[in-house]
Amino acid sequence: MRTAYSVETVRAAERGLMARLPEGALMQRAAAGLAAACAELLGRVYGSRVVLLVGSGDNGGDTLYAGARLARRGAGVAAVLLSPERVHAGGLAALRRAGGRVVGAGSGTEPAAAAGIDRVEETILRADLVVDGIVGIGGQGGLRPEAERLAGVVAESGAPVVAVDLPSGVDADTGEVRGAAVRADLTVTFGTHKPGLLVDPAREYAGSVRLVDIGLGEVLPARPELEALQHADVAALLPSPGAESDKYRRGVVGIAAGSARYPGAAVLAVSGALRGGAGAVRYVGPAGDAVIARFPETLVSDQGPHKAGRVQAWVVGPGAGDDAGTVAEVLEADVPVLIDADGLRLADLDVVRERRAPTLMTPHAGEAAALLGVAREEVEAARLKSVRELAAKYRATVLLKGSTTLVADPASGLVRVNATGTSWLATAGSGDVLSGLAGSLLASGLSALDAGSAAAYLHGLAGRFAADGAPAGAHDVADAIPGAWRDVRR
Numbered sequence: 286m287r288t289a290y291s292v293e294t295v296r297a298a299e300r301g302l303m304a305r306l307p308e309g310a311l312m313q314r315a316a317a318g319l320a321a322a323c324a325e326l327l328g329r330v331y332g333s334r335v336v337l338l339v340g341s342g343d344n345g346g347d348t349l350y351a352g353a354r355l356a357r358r359g360a361g362v363a364a365v366l367l368s369p370e371r372v373h374a375g376g377l378a379a380l381r382r383a384g385g386r387v388v389g390a391g392s393g394t395e396p397a398a399a400a401g402i403d404r405v406e407e408t409i410l411r412a413d414l415v416v417d418g419i420v421g422i423g424g425q426g427g428l429r430p431e432a433e434r435l436a437g438v439v440a441e442s443g444a445p446v447v448a449v450d451l452p453s454g455v456d457a458d459t460g461e462v463r464g465a466a467v468r469a470d471l472t473v474t475f476g477t478h479k480p481g482l483l484v485d486p487a488r489e490y491a492g493s494v495r496l497v498d499i500g501l502g503e504v505l506p507a508r509p510e511l512e513a514l515q516h517a518d519v520a521a522l523l524p525s526p527g528a529e530s531d532k533y534r535r536g537v538v539g540i541a542a543g544s545a546r547y548p549g550a551a552v553l554a555v556s557g558a559l560r561g562g563a564g565a566v567r568y569v570g571p572a573g574d575a576v577i578a579r580f581p582e583t584l585v586s587d588q589g590p591h592k593a594g595r596v597q598a599w600v601v602g603p604g605a606g607d608d609a610g611t612v613a614e615v616l617e618a619d620v621p622v623l624i625d626a627d628g629l630r631l632a633d634l635d636v637v638r639e640r641r642a643p644t645l646m647t648p649h650a651g652e653a654a655a656l657l658g659v660a661r662e663e664v665e666a667a668r669l670k671s672v673r674e675l676a677a678k679y680r681a682t683v684l685l686k687g688s689t690t691l692v693a694d695p696a697s698g699l700v701r702v703n704a705t706g707t708s709w710l711a712t713a714g715s716g717d718v719l720s721g722l723a724g725s726l727l728a729s730g731l732s733a734l735d736a737g738s739a740a741a742y743l744h745g746l747a748g749r750f751a752a753d754g755a756p757a758g759a760h761d762v763a764d765a766i767p768g769a770w771r772d773v774r775r
């Protein structure tokens with residue numbers, strides 16, 4: 286399991302740890318990990334040109350000490366100080382002792398700021414590596430104008446960028462990027478991941494992320510802010526039939542989806558459900574012929590959900606058109622219900638709120654925006670906040686689809702993030718496959734949080750396998766689920 290903690294929790298943990306350690310020990314651990322990552326990226330340290338962008342806080346301190354380590358190994362290290370009067374004094378002295386220099390304003394040799402700025406730009410444009418130590422977890426809002434201008438020069442230089450703890454300008458707790466921010470190739474983060482490193486849009490600014498152990502693990506609380514399942518976690522959740530299993534004990538999933546206009550949604554939801562671990566898939570709705578033609582193992586009924594026979598979990602909504610009656614009927618069932626697509630628009634939300642059995646809602650950003658009464662762009666900008674709000678508002682588990690899919694649990698407030706996907710999954714019908722898959726996992730007994738997050742994980746992986754660098758259709762994604770399942774179990 287990968288976990289992320291909020292800034293407040295990180296700071297409290299750091300205080301506890303610092304009290305037991307000699308002064309500056311944590312910063313030295315951070316700087317050592319940072320310097321090692323930079324050296325690896327450079328390949329050859331001796332003779333390389335490294336530029337440090339140094340802000341006024343401890344993030345700048347880490348950067349200066351790491352720069353000193355690189356300078357001792359023969360790199361030419363130049364520091365650009367954004368607030369020379371408030372720079373980390375110990376870090377700057379260490380850099381100078383190691384032979385590093387300061388360029389531009391703050392160097393003490395440049396009388397005219399303008400002349401300093403030209404030198405700074407020239408130095409950045411010739412760099413082999415830029416280290417972003419402008420702000421870390423102490424950052425408020427996007428980059429300030431001077432830092433923004435430097436970030437522009439860095440982008441122009443094309444040099445690889447290593448962000449220290451976080452890409453400066455992104456929000457550590459929410460993953461929001463409300464102004465300019467640094468775009469990194471690698472982020473070296475200390476002690477624990479921060480939510481912003483795992484959630485878009487900030488995640489995209491971070492590049493690949495490397496966690497440096499500074500000993501924080503032992504003082505962090507058991508419950509993180511955000512979790513990201515890994516192969517082993519998903520493997521432990523997936524159902525596996527035993528000697529005493531039969532199709533009913535494995536769980537029956539009911540799919541109430543599709544319409545005369547959208548029969549394909551029914552077929553795709555069933556295709557996901559058949560690969561999700563339930564012992565049987567029941568289909569109710571007007572697309573029975575299309576479903577049977579493709580998947581003869583489906584139990585088909587046109588009598589509506591009440592008369593469909595035993596079902597341990599329902600999926601309702603994909604391609605449902607305007608059939609509000611079926612949605613209402615499904616919501617009356619005292620078993621877990623997954624509501625997707627048209628179902629999210631047709632459901633009586635007061636009924637959803639009052640349900641006793643678990644509900645899993647699976648909106649994409651547009652559907653989430655409609656449910657929250659805000660613009661789609663606002664959901665995309667604030668994904669973590671949006672999914673939490675939805676879960677609280679509807680007292681349901683909510684899976685917000687997109688490049689990083691989030692699943693929020695209403696009772697515990699815990700959110701899981703999934704990043705196994707690929708943008709090739711942005712193809713019509715792939716959400717229908719996901720809803721069938723998640724519904725099947727619900728029917729086999731997983732909680733809504735586990736079913737949603739395990740389904741997102743498998744679906745993302747299946748998307749990768751199906752696409753493998755080329756476009757794939759939703760049915761290809763469904764076909765790739767067994768391969769993803771095996772990969773997770775291996």
Ligand SMILES: NC(=O)C1=CN([C@@H]2O[C@H](COP(=O)(O)OP(=O)(O)OC[C@H]3O[C@@H](n4cnc5c(N)ncnc54)[C@H](O)[C@@H]3O)[C@@H](O)[C@H]2O)[C@@H](O)CC1
Nearest residue numbers: 299311312341342343344420421422423424425427429450
């Ligand atoms: N506290 C600790 O024990 C450790 C902290 N470490 C480092 O310390 C960092 C946190 O240090 P700080 O608390 O000093 O905070 P930061 O260094 O992240 O930033 C705070 C400083 O930046 C300025 N600032 C805030 N927002 C800004 C913006 N948008 N543009 C420009 N300047 C802005 C503030 O005025 C303040 O001076 C971590 O991210 C990590 O890099 C590491 O050394 C590991 C140990």
Ligand SMILES: Nc1ncnc2c1ncn2[C@@H]1O[C@H](COP(=O)(O)OP(=O)(O)O)[C@@H](O)[C@H]1O
Nearest residue numbers: 686687688706707708710711713714715716717
């Ligand atoms: N940019 C992206 N990167 C990764 N996954 C994506 C991206 N865009 C969409 N997806 C995934 O593709 C699926 C699309 O679902 P949805 O929007 O409901 O499509 P449809 O309604 O056509 O089935 C979801 O699982 C979503 O998480």
Ligand SMILES: [K+]
Nearest residue numbers: 417420449451
């Ligand atoms: K930074």
